[in-house]
Amino acid sequence: MIQFFRRFFQSKLGIPLTLAFLALIAFAFASSDVANTGTFGGIAGGDRVAVVGGQKIDSADLVISARDALDRVRQQNPNMSMDAFIAQGGLDDVLDQMIDRTAIAEYARRHGLRAGDNLINSEIISIPAFRGASGEFDSTTFRQVLAARGISESALRSDLSQGLLAQQLLVPVAFGAQAPDKLATRYAALLKERRRGSIAMLPAQAFAPEGTPDQATLEAFYADNRADFIRPERRVIRYAVFGPENLDTRIEPTAAEIGARYEEDSARYAARETRRLSQLIVPTQEAAGTIRERVEAGGSLEAAAREAGFDVAELGPISRSELAAQSSADVARAVFAAERGAIATPARSGLGWHVVRVDAIERTPARSLDQVRGEIAETLRAENRQRALADLAANIEEQLTDGVSLSDMAQQLDIDVRTTRPLLASGEVYGAPGETATEVLGPALETAFQMTEGEPQLAEIARGETYLIFEASRIVESAAAPLAEIRDDVIAAWRRDRGAAEARAAADRVLARLKEGTSLAAALREEETRLPPAEPVDLTRQQLAAFEGRFPPPLALLFSMAQGTAKKLEAPEDSGWYVVDLDEIETGTVASDDPLLAQTKRELGPAIGSEYADQLRVALRKELGVERNATAIDAVRKQLLGQN
Structure with a gap:
């Protein structure tokens, strides 16, 4: 053929x-x-958001990475929405990270570095999320986790491969970086440097206008600052709780059921004898007989065991059948034939010859059906209740799947439907700081913020006791609030903004006076608006380091300025402007044997290594070339915001 x-x-x-x-x-x-160049995974603009050295970064990968990044942010801030995440530059940061990873991986491949299947497999096996109940890697769990996250195995392997290549390339670059002695000495001396100056705060509130802006001004300000007025997603949850009190089936056991359970567990209610024992095991029958004779002659079992080089173990309370299972039938027979305080006739098991003293005998008489009727009835009642509730829950879940509404289901069960006020994903009541959703909704809240509106679901709250039917009855997506609803807030923000602008102009005037030789205190007094006095500053860098990175921004600026200069700095949240005036710098000195020098060298090493890695990333981008598809990136942004 x-x-x-x-x-x-x-x-x-x-x-x-x-x-x-x-x-x-x-x-x-x-x-x-x-056809593909005209589509972007279903969105106009192409199927790639960037190309790095010939390697494409697809739009779908950017979407997945952005959503994963938002999930990580929500672990710290549950109310963070996609709108706010993107408004704060989150999407751009994610794309930059993807470009860096792709550049590193491509450069590594071009220069012979590899991340083989075995290495990737070892990474997958070490990930705790993929381990089963035994604590070992489980392929079923692996597939379930990937499916739940919407990640393909090939995408995971590609991501791990990039990470491994990045380790091979960046770790050697940053590893072992050390600061030269001269550099370390200079930095150590900086820690002892002292700076004197003053800081003035020009609050926006002091310059804020009193009146209300006209509608056109307000609308223009709102349009320019919409991202500042984004509200988090809110959901109104309707729910109904049911439990054993809502069962309409018979759970009370009959006399026949009680009798049958009594017969089934007859061994449990039969006469029972248990014994507490002291035992030692010896290798030969002669040794066992000798020890028994010494004890019966008036010695103690413990003393005889010590002399023979053995230890006595305590057992019990233990039944005959349990002892037989642990040792042998012959040992159990001999022990249960002995009286209290006596040494049983030595008998043999697979471990050797047992010398056993009976320390105590506990006998439990048999119990009749009448004596245990109440106990059995309560057990059966609990089992019937749990079974009936499980059956009811299964029936309810089936009806909900078939489209029965929450209201109709509640009517069937004769239970009340309750409605929450608008809730945030964190469980807080929107607009009521400190107030949270009812405790019964806690286990279902995360699911409630992933549901489609008006599709009720069932959740088990207390195992076998309490169930919850709930739905998201109203979903308000995260978005900027309408101007009409937040008019007062926008006016307040406009006033802060105008006040901050005037405060900036005042700061410029103060700086101009300082250049003419006027002191900061005098320059502030020349302003028509009454301002707080300047605060003097006299600190060393070591004292600044005591703030552990939480020092005020004006202090950070003071320690980065040249002597005899003055600068302005914007205060956070449009609250005003700072004017920082540096009068004097007193240079610090450090001896060669100063412990601060060694400490500085240790701390500078990782920082220098990190700088090496950052510079390498920049160089790789430049060498390989990076092209961004602005149209595709904008299309991804719209897709994530639900604007398509």
């Missing part, structure tokens, strides 16, 4: 057909390529 096709394609008729077939394939690929 193969020879036939070969001869055919070489014939006069076959050659034209072959060429026509190849032309058709080429046209199909070209058409597909043209």
Whole structure:
């Protein structure tokens, strides 16, 4: 057959057909390529958001990475919405990270670095999320976790491969970085440097206008600052709780059921004898007999055991059958034939010969059906209740799946439906700081913020006792609030903004006076608006380091300025402007044997290593070349915001 096709394609008729077939394939690929350049995973703008050294970063990967990043942020801030995440630059940060990883991986591949399947497999096996109940890697758990996160195995392996290549490339670059002695000495001396100056605060509130802006001004301000007025997603939850009190089935056990359970557990209610024992095991029958004779002659079992080099173990309370299972039937028979305080006749098990003293005998008489009727009835009642509740819950879940509403379900069960006030994902009541959702909603709250509106679900709150039917009855997506609803808030923000602008102008005037030789205190007094006095500053860098990175921004600016200069700095949240005036710098000195020098060298090493890694990332981007598809990035942004 193969020879036939070969001869055919070489014939006069076959050659034209072959060429026509190849032309058709080429046209199909070209058409597909043209079609793909006009689509962006279903969004206009192309199927890639960036290209790094010929390696594409797809729009779908950016979408997944952005959502994963938002999930990580929500672990610290549950109320963070996608709108706020993107408004704060989250999407751009995620794309930058993806570009860096792709550049590192591509450079590593070009220079012979590899992350093979075995290495990737070892990374997957070490991830705790993929371990089963035994604590070992479980393939079923692995697939379930990936499916739950919407990640394919190939995507995971690609991501791990990039991470491993990054380790191979960046770790050697940053590892072992050390600061030269001269550099360390200079930095150590800086820690002892002292700076004197003053800081003035020009509060925006002091310059804020008193009146109300006209509508056009207010609308323009609102449009320019919409991101500042984004509200988190809120959901109104309707729910109903049911439990054993809502069962309409019979759970009270009958006399026949009680009798049957009594017969089934007859061994439990039969007469029972248990014993507390002291035992030692010796290798030979002669040794066991000698020890028994010494004890019966008036010695103690413990003393005889010590002299023979053995230890006595205590057992019990233990029944005959339990002892037989632990040792042998012969040992159990001998022990349960002995009286209290006596040494049983030595008997043998697989471990050796047992010398056993009976320390105590506990006998429990048999219990009749009448004596245990109440106990059995309570057990059966609890079992019936749990079974009936499970059946009811299964029936309810089936009805909910078939489209029965929460209200109809509550009517069937004769239970009340309750409605919450708008809730945030954290469980807080929107607009009521400190107030949270009712405790019964706690286990279902996360699910409630992933549900579709008006589709009730069932949740088990207390195992076998309490169930919850709940739904998201109203979902208010995260978005900027309408101006009409937050008019007062926008006016207040406008006043702060105008006040901050005036405070900045005042700061510029103060700086101009300082350049003319006026003191900061005098420059502040020349302002028409009454301002707080300047605060003097006299600190060393070591004292500043005691703030552990939480020092005020004006102090950080003071320690980065040149002597005899003054600068302005914007205060957070439009609260005003600082004017920082540096009068004097007193240079610090450090001796060669000062412990501060060694400490500085240790601390500078990782910082220098990190700088090496950062510079390498920048160089890799430059060498490989990075092209961003602004249209595709904007399309992803719209998709994440639900604007398509």
